[in-house]
Amino acid sequence: MVVTIKDVAKEAQVHMSTVSRAFSMPHRLRPETRIKVLEAARRLGYRPSRVARALTTGRTHNIGFIVADIANPFFPPMIKAAEHAARARDYHLFIADASEDPAIETELVGALAKQVDGVVLCAPRIANAKIERLSEDIPIALVNRKMAGVPSVTMDVVQGARTAIEHLLELGHRRLAYVAGPRQSWTNTQISRTVHSVAEDRASVTVLGPNTPNENAGFTVADAIARAGVTAVLAYNDLLAIGLMEGLHNLGVDVPGDVSVIGVDDTVLARLARPRLTTIVVPTADAGTSAVDLLLQYTASDDLAARTAGHVSLPTQLVVRDSTAPPPNSAS
Amino acid sequence: MVVTIKDVAKEAQVHMSTVSRAFSMPHRLRPETRIKVLEAARRLGYRPSRVARALTTGRTHNIGFIVADIANPFFPPMIKAAEHAARARDYHLFIADASEDPAIETELVGALAKQVDGVVLCAPRIANAKIERLSEDIPIALVNRKMAGVPSVTMDVVQGARTAIEHLLELGHRRLAYVAGPRQSWTNTQISRTVHSVAEDRASVTVLGPNTPNENAGFTVADAIARAGVTAVLAYNDLLAIGLMEGLHNLGVDVPGDVSVIGVDDTVLARLARPRLTTIVVPTADAGTSAVDLLLQYTASDDLAARTAGHVSLPTQLVVRDSTAPPPNSAS
DNA sequence: TAAAATTACGCAAACGATTGCAGGGCGGTC
DNA sequence: GACCGCCCTGCAATCGTTTGCGTAATTTTA
Structure with a gap:
């Protein structure tokens, strides 16, 4: 058949x-036979048959791509770019959604391991130690996590968070809050540290979280923000920021009149939200492309000893829109 | 190793x-040996090794999932649901992005064919005849397209569009426009027909398009809308609707004061846009789940003759928000 | 033009599983 | 107690490619 x-x-x-x-x-054949x-x-x-080929060569020409939550608009552009990059190199992408659950994430790389040449973990929620262990079984590339010996691409969110906080300080804010993301998120740690170190003795900072990074959680945390007596907040991502804005609006707290809000990711939502969200632009598409590049490059050398784990750090930047303003009584 | x-x-x-x-x-083994x-x-x-297994059994336990544009927020919830459904049945998903291009779409099913048990085409842009041909090589399931002999799930957008138009007519609108989507889209045809048949002699309808279903196109078409002298428009999807609203805003045309706008899909964006977009809710997640169910069910029977192509139609409904109102001089 | 070097291609053994066939062991029946 | 049948497990072919090895064919070199 x-x-x-x-x-x-x-x-x-x-x-x-x-x-x-x-x-x-083809070059090892006489032109006429080749044509024939x-x-x-x-x-x-x-x-x-790629399947049969995979069996003999040991290379499937497939890549596993595991994300925390496909529905989070942070990921689709990354997936899209990764898929295109992979296809350009004759690779195909397995997509899997870990539902923000470390256990599922681990299980997924196990399940995929046998039919891919490597897997990229996007914004992994699992511990470094476990990643280390997994990467002994199968080549792994990381997005938004940095580990020695493992290829990785990170977005320089430290830089972004720094300018964000500086922006708030310049506007005159002195009481800040950070609405944290998942505890296991590397990005979360980076931002959190940066917020503290930049604010230092120039402003106080309250941390609220950890939170699941979706709008609901943001909405819920609004109450605590309102009570915390802060005038500006940086959220782990746009989803939290937008949920928070809705929540605040709901409580009669004005953004940015009473409280300024900054998000992270610059997803499509940021431009659409009202007020339009000030946020940190991160190059998600580039990250997707780089991740498959690094992974493929890593798996290219057959002898494992010679493998070299590349790393790329992508720049981020603050885009100021309408959700940030001077604190309430700065005019008085 | x-x-x-x-x-x-x-x-x-x-x-x-x-x-x-x-x-x-397992049941064919003596318990003690099985345990051993x-x-x-x-x-x-x-x-x-799923690869080796695939070679002998002829079933890869993989499914191809081809979408027009991953970045369109219409798709991620569908992909997510499909992936989960597949995983629950021990299947994995290949995702591919056709970039709204029929040629790429065709090429993709060819590329995937050898390593999947079937592929689901979401909102396909390719012609029926070609789908028919492809489905001889590999089982295909359709989302938002209906074809005899091919398993498919559609969203009853006719029902949705009807209520949308009725809603506009009730508000008093008499000059309507339909901002069309891609020519090859089945959904587009359905909506277009419905708009005409429902409006019939109760209102005029101008069609603008076809358009690529993204915000840019919507923004661009705003000019034509403003000039068309219509008081209400239904757009092929939320992206077009939102782009259109931005474009109108940009031209000083008020929504819904001067022009009412309705979208389709109820993506996350619809709630966020200002004014909040009146739109037609479609059950994307259900569609994803049903699609893999239908596909798997279709491929289950080994003898091709006995295969039966199921079809499911999912209900849609209008959700009225802030982008629709009576036409301008209805008060005078 | 014969020997040497190279090239082109066939042969068959893998890769890691599945599966029809068959044989050995064991219990039940007459 | 011999025979039949079932249950359990081993044997070996098979799925569709790749690839090291060898040989025949061709080209190069002297």
């Missing part, structure tokens, strides 16, 4: 191995 | 075939 290499061999009156070579090492084979293949509509 | 069925066989002192059976047909094997497998950390 399906046409195999053997059919092509018969059609072209050569041996299977010659057909195989016509595809994988390719012609026969075309005639029969032959497509090599 | 990797542990194979042979290693387990040696460890458990049985033949490979016994190991194989311990997994695929499973125990050995566990000790060695054995995981069957």
Whole structure:
């Protein structure tokens, strides 16, 4: 029913191995036989079986791509870019959604391991130690996490958070809050540290969290923010920030009149929200592309000892919109 | 390096075939040997190779999932649901992004065909005839397209569009516009027809398009809308609607004061946009789940003749928010 | 033009599982 | 107590490629 290499061999009156070579090492064939084979293949509509090929070569030409939550608008552009990059190199992408759960995440790399050449973990929620262990079984590349010996791409959120806080300080804010994300998130740690170190003795900072990074959690935390007596807040991501803004609006707290809000990611939502959200732009698409590049580059060398784990750090920047303003009584 | 069925066989002192059976047909084994094997497998950390298994059985336990544009917020919830549904049945998902291009879409199913048991085409942009041809090579399930002999799930957008238009008519609008989506989109055809048939002699309807279904296109079309002298518009999807609203705002046209706008999909964006977008809610997640269910059910029977292509139609409904109001001089 | 070097291609053994077939052991029946 | 049948497990072919090895064919070199 399906046409195999053997059919092509018969059609072209050569041996299977010659057909195989016509595809994988064309230059080792006499031009006329190569043409004869390719012609026969075309005639029969032959497509090599990637499965069979994978079995002998040990390379599936597939990549696993695990994200915390596909529905979080932070990820789709990254997935899209990664998928295109992979395809350009004749790779295909398995997508899996870990539902923000470390256990599922771990399980997923195990499940995928046998049918991919490597997996990229996006914003992983699992511990470094476990990643280390997993990466002994299968090449792993990380997005938004940094680990020695593991290829990774991070977004320089420290830089972004620094300018964000400086922005708030310049506006005159002295009582800040950080609405934290998931505890296991590397980005969360980075931002949190930066907020503290930049504010230092120039402003107080209250931390609220950890939170699941979605709008609901943001909405819920609004109450605590209102009571915390802060005039500005940086949220772990846009989703939390937007939920928070809704929550505050709901409580009659004006943004940015009473409280300024800054998000992170610059997802589509940020421009749309009212007030338009001041946020930190992160290059998600670039991250997706770089991640598959690094992974492929890492898996390229066959002897494991020689493997070199590249790292790339992507710049971020603050985009000021309408959700930030001077604190309430700064005019008085 | 990797542990194979042979290693387990040696460890458990049985033949490979016994190991194989311990997994695929446990009941055919004496309990003690089964335990012995499973125990050995566990000790060695054995995981069957899905690749090798695929080669003999002919079933990869993978599904291809092709969407027009991952970055369109319409798709992520669908992908997420589909991925979860697939995983629950021990299937994995290949995601591919066709970039709204029929040629790429066709190419993708070809590329994926050899390593999946079937592919679901979401909101396909390719012609029926071609789908028909493709589905001879590989089982296909459709989302938002209906074809005899091909499993499919559609969202009853006719129902949704009807109520949307009725809503506008009730508000008093008499000059309507439909901002069309991609020509090849089945949904687009459905909506367009419905708009005409419902409006009929109760209102005029201008069609603008086709358009690529993104915000940019919506923004661009604003000018034409402003000039068309219409008081209400239904857009092919939320993206177009939101872009249009921005464009109108930019031209000093008030929504909904001067022009009412309705979208389709109820993506996250609809609630966030200002004014909040009146739109047609479509059950994307259900569609994702149903699609893989139908596909798997379709591929279940081995003899092709007996295959039966199921179809499910999912209900939609209008959610009225702030982007619709009576036409301008209805008060005068 | 014969020997040497190279090239082109066939042969067959993998890769890691599944599965129809068959044989050995054991219990039940007459 | 011999025979029949079932249950359990081993044997080996198979899925569709790749690839090291060898040999025949061709080209290069002297």
